[in-house]
Amino acid sequence: MAIEINNLVQTRIPTEYGEFVLHYFSNSLDSKEHIAFVFGAVTDKAQVPVRIHSECFTGDVLGSRRCDCGEQLDRALQLISEHGFGVLIYLRQEGRGIGLLKKLQAYNLQDQGMDTVDANIHLGHLADEREYSIAALMLENLQIKSIELITNNPNKIDQMKLLGVNVDKRIAIEIESNCDNFSYLRTKAHKMDHLFARDEINKS
Secondary structure: OOOOEEEEEEEEEEEOOEEEEEEEEEEOOOOOOEEEEEEOOOOOOOOEEEEEEEOOHHHHHOOOOOOOHHHHHHHHHHHHHHHOOEEEEEEOOHHHHOOHHHHHHHHHHHHOOOOHHHHHHHOOOOOOOOOOHHHHHHHHHOOOOOEEEEOOOHHHHHHHHHOOOOEEEEEOOOOOOOOOOHHHHHHHHHHOOOOOOOHHHHOO
16 A cells, blocks of 8 residues: 655744754654654755654653764754755654664663664564655655765665665765764674774774
8 A cells, every 4th residue: 555645734943053844744654753854945956965864762852872863863954054955854763663662672682782783683673674665755745856865874775766766875974983882883884784984983
């Protein structure tokens, strides 16, 4: 069955990086509130900088240092503002799609020595269960011709291309590591093929 989405509300949101317009989408796949945060004019434009950001309550809201999510969210908004136009899509798929409860349980397993991938698998999930169909439909609704995807994750690029999105190039988004998220970043590089420029993250 085809997924249907509706762009129900658009409202002005002033931020430290300028004035964005928040688009609230409903959909026929789940009951979650997915949003697009749009800066400047993007209709009928090509090479639009786009960040597809999956919800991370602990990082985005609480400022957790266990990941780089909150800092990536902030940096993406800054990059979009500096470019003059762009979109941040915020998908409600917490913990790489396993939900907040399982994510917190995975944290405890990580404190016992597992990495993020092994912890998810131990709990009966895939390493990454995120899905991007709704994001592709949101970009179509916004009438964007092609995007420059702000990501370190080549799998996200591949998935968006399979969904029919024209991805012109990747924009890297690297955050300085700390003692709490270093092993998390190393796992993303070694087990999930994320792209990092820093040798200390990439080396075995």
